Amino acid sequence: MPKPPDKQSLDRELDFELEETFPASDPLDVTRPAPHRKTPRPTKQRVVMIVTFKWDAPEDEVHRESVAQAPELARRGAFLSKLILRDAATKTSGAVYVFADRATAERWRYDLRKRRGPDVEARIFEVNEEASALTRG
Secondary structure (H helix, E strand, O other): OOOOOOHHHHHHHHHHHHHHHOOOOOOOOOOOOOOOOOOOOOOOOOEEEEEEEEOOOOHHHHHHHHHHHHHHHHHHOOOOEEEEEEEOOOOEEEEEEEEOOHHHHHHHHHHHHHHHOOOOEEEEEEOOHHHHHHOOO
16 A cells, blocks of 8 residues: 655645646736745744834934944844834834844843833734744744
8 A cells, every 4th residue: 555645745746736837927927926835934933022212303314324223233133134114204213123032132122222211112022923924924
């Protein structure tokens, strides 16, 4: 009696069938989308920190400062990614950080409040990895 296929064999077969049915195309060609692939689940639970603070300065200065600080912050390597935010109407700046773990996010929040003062709002959230994977998060 033949052995039933294992999960990896079935996944390879499905990937092949998807590629044959929906061949990868020019990313701008929405008429023939690339197949959906299963994304591997991260082994650790990521955390997100959402930061907001008032920054009452001329918009060109805020922009210039943000761009100037970004390379140095990226070199520090504590976060996986960072989106830098600005609401000019309310003179509010902020960021959405993604960290590999909560301890790193806590350290970054502590350092951020030392640099920017206690009025910085910095909330940390655990990422629901299973639901986020379904939304390409």
